[in-house]
Amino acid sequence: MASSPRPLCPRPRPPVVCPLPLAVSVRVRRSCVPSRSPSPSAFAGRVSPPARRLLPPAVCPLAAPAAVMVFQCQRDSWARQFTTRVASCSPAELPAEGGAKEPLRGFHVVLEDTILFPEGGGQPDDRGLIEDIPVLRVTRQGPAAVHFVQTPLEPGREVLLTVDWDRRFDHMQQHSGQHLITALADLMFGFKTTSWELGHQRTVIELDTPSVTAEQVVALEENVNEKIRAHIPVVVREHSEDDPEIETVRSRGLPDNHTGPVRIISIEGIDDNMCCGTHVSNLSDLQVIKLLGTEKGKKNKTNLVFLAGNRVLKSVERSHGTEKALTLLLKNGAEEHVEAVKRLQNSVKLLQKNNLNLLRDLAVLTAQNFKSNPVRGRVFVLHRKDGDSEFMNIIANEIGTEDTLLFLTVGDEKAAGLFLLAGPSEVVEKLGPRVAELLEGKGAGKRDRFQGKATRMSRRAEVQALLQDFIGHQTLEE
Ligand SMILES: [Zn+2]
Numbered sequence: 001m002a003s004s005p006r007p008l009c010p011r012p013r014p015p016v017v018c019p020l021p022l023a024v025s026v027r028v029r030r031s032c033v034p035s036r037s038p039s040p041s042a043f044a045g046r047v048s049p050p051a052r053r054l055l056p057p058a059v060c061p062l063a064a065p066a067a068v069m070v071f072q073c074q075r076d077s078w079a080r081q082f083t084t085r086v087a088s089c090s091p092a093e094l095p096a097e098g099g100a101k102e103p104l105r106g107f108h109v110v111l112e113d114t115i116l117f118p119e120g121g122g123q124p125d126d127r128g129l130i131e132d133i134p135v136l137r138v139t140r141q142g143p144a145a146v147h148f149v150q151t152p153l154e155p156g157r158e159v160l161l162t163v164d165w166d167r168r169f170d171h172m173q174q175h176s177g178q179h180l181i182t183a184l185a186d187l188m189f190g191f192k193t194t195s196w197e198l199g200h201q202r203t204v205i206e207l208d209t210p211s212v213t214a215e216q217v218v219a220l221e222e223n224v225n226e227k228i229r230a231h232i233p234v235v236v237r238e239h240s241e242d243d244p245e246i247e248t249v250r251s252r253g254l255p256d257n258h259t260g261p262v263r264i265i266s267i268e269g270i271d272d273n274m275c276c277g278t279h280v281s282n283l284s285d286l287q288v289i290k291l292l293g294t295e296k297g298k299k300n301k302t303n304l305v306f307l308a309g310n311r312v313l314k315s316v317e318r319s320h321g322t323e324k325a326l327t328l329l330l331k332n333g334a335e336e337h338v339e340a341v342k343r344l345q346n347s348v349k350l351l352q353k354n355n356l357n358l359l360r361d362l363a364v365l366t367a368q369n370f371k372s373n374p375v376r377g378r379v380f381v382l383h384r385k386d387g388d389s390e391f392m393n394i395i396a397n398e399i400g401t402e403d404t405l406l407f408l409t410v411g412d413e414k415a416a417g418l419f420l421l422a423g424p425s426e427v428v429e430k431l432g433p434r435v436a437e438l439l440e441g442k443g444a445g446k447r448d449r450f451q452g453k454a455t456r457m458s459r460r461a462e463v464q465a466l467l468q469d470f471i472g473h474q475t476l477e478e
Helices: 021-025 165-189 214-229 244-248 310-330 334-371 389-399 425-438 457-477
Strands: 081-094 104-111 128-130 133-135 137-141 144-149 158-163 193-198 203-207 234-239 262-267 271-274 289-296 302-308 379-384 405-411 417-422 442-446 449-454
Touching (some): 165 203, 165 214, 165 271, 214 289, 289 310, 379 389, 389 405, 389 449, 425 442, 425 449
Parallel strands (some): 379 405
Antiparallel strands (some): 081 104, 081 158, 104 144, 128 133, 128 158, 203 302, 289 302, 405 417, 417 449, 442 449
């Protein structure tokens, strides 16, 4: 795995408590999910009513969002649109990411409340629009959610927020799926979850066990999907921090400085878990979960890889596309693909072996043909598109380099390739570097051989002229 899973969900950050009595009026509902499970399609086009403005900035001396520690996206995960007001807007930079070299300049916008989830607890942040302005990142800063945009917004202005629903619903399916798998892995096998990561393609749960058997994976997947079919409600409750009930739920304990309500996500009869994320309201919203298997994790841990909901459909779609393409290429049914590829690999290996043998025979014959020519010159030049270093060296070995200067090249005539200069040591040592220079390549040699890579094979004629010229002068001097 490229990156390690993130820590489990932290509790909501402690709020900044507004000293005015009005701040006390910021209350959260004890249960904020519909009692009946809505399917994703049932919410198509649903628009949330405009939000009650929690704290008018003019009244509370603290910024209004400071008191909002449970955001609208957490109270109603299904809200796709929401009307709120700009609390503040200040110049900001988004650090360079995804290959970009320069940070992005823009603005940090804080709203009175938001339906765009700021990243947290392993769940990535949402994308969306403030009016028609794209929100490129949402982060937590203290109790506030900060929206990065590239167009300034005037504080006090009423704005319509729209969440990128495909992205959000995907995150809801993966996150609630993680809660379900985590709970059942613990109930069935006592495997505790130590962290998880919601990736772009797949989600990973780190289990505190050195191994998980294939049978356990199958049994877990069966149980997970059985629970999905049983359409069990998922309920979000907010408890006061001194509620004894929160001591009984799955978590690593509240931080020492925690104040304010605690969110508990309950999968009825299966799991209670403190979490800040956005969740589905019924397991049936998960549609299906596919456990892709396990990978070795950190020391004594095992990573369990899974897909939930629409990701399963997309994965099947991709696999089916690949299967159709392979059926066309291999001209047989899907169940025979693996065998067909194995056969192809074997025949490629055999062909490569035959090709190598033929190339060696050709090298020997080429050398013998040259040596049997009574009127051969002192320079032997040969270029072959297909060939390798071995091919060139066999020719050099067969011809011998005491009397003959050889210039051999292989590769694309108009592009890059390999070259070998062989002959009397004093000539090769002198001309080798010049040949490499002419071919705009690099090479190295010892005594009677100088070989290397050329980037300009098209300049072979110039090398040949240089060699003929050199030998011509040498012959005259003799
Ligand atoms: Zn969670």
